[in-house]
Amino acid sequence: xxxxxxxxxxxxxxxxxxxxxxxxxxxxxxxxxxxxxxxxxxxxxxxxxxxxxxxxxxxxxxxxxxxxxxxxxxxxxxxxxxxxxxxxxxxxxxxxxxxxxxxxxxxxxxxxxxxxxxxxxxxxxxxxxxxxx
Numbered sequence: 001x002x003x004x005x006x007x008x009x010x011x012x013x014x015x016x017x018x019x020x021x022x023x024x025x026x027x028x029x030x031x032x033x034x035x036x037x038x039x040x041x042x043x044x045x046x047x048x049x050x051x052x053x054x055x056x057x058x059x060x061x062x063x064x065x066x067x068x069x070x071x072x073x074x075x076x077x078x079x080x081x082x083x084x085x086x087x088x089x090x091x092x093x094x095x096x097x098x099x100x101x102x103x104x105x106x107x108x109x110x111x112x113x114x115x116x117x118x119x120x121x122x123x124x125x126x127x128x129x130x131x132x133x
Contacts, residue, residue, distance in 0.1 A: 080107035087113035105131030
């Protein structure tokens, strides 16, 4: 079977005519338009909170927070140009499903756990590119 690749390798996160995101390979990419909680629908282009199999794009200058100890939603990929803050109010933070998190130049992965522990399942990919942190 062939891949459903569109966009020639560019980030495909702008959203369709309804602004809800781009559907690719059985997941939707949600574009953050302001800082806030992952589950707050007003944070995302199109006004829908991520659900099902999804990917995120966090632009520079925006912080997306995932509070609590576990992300039980299936975040397939997260491109972080801004900040992804994890684990506020919890000792550790666990991903229930293996994510691919790419921290881009000027992006940040922020540990807000009290024990400074992230737990990732097998097959997770975390990449911090030059200039990210």
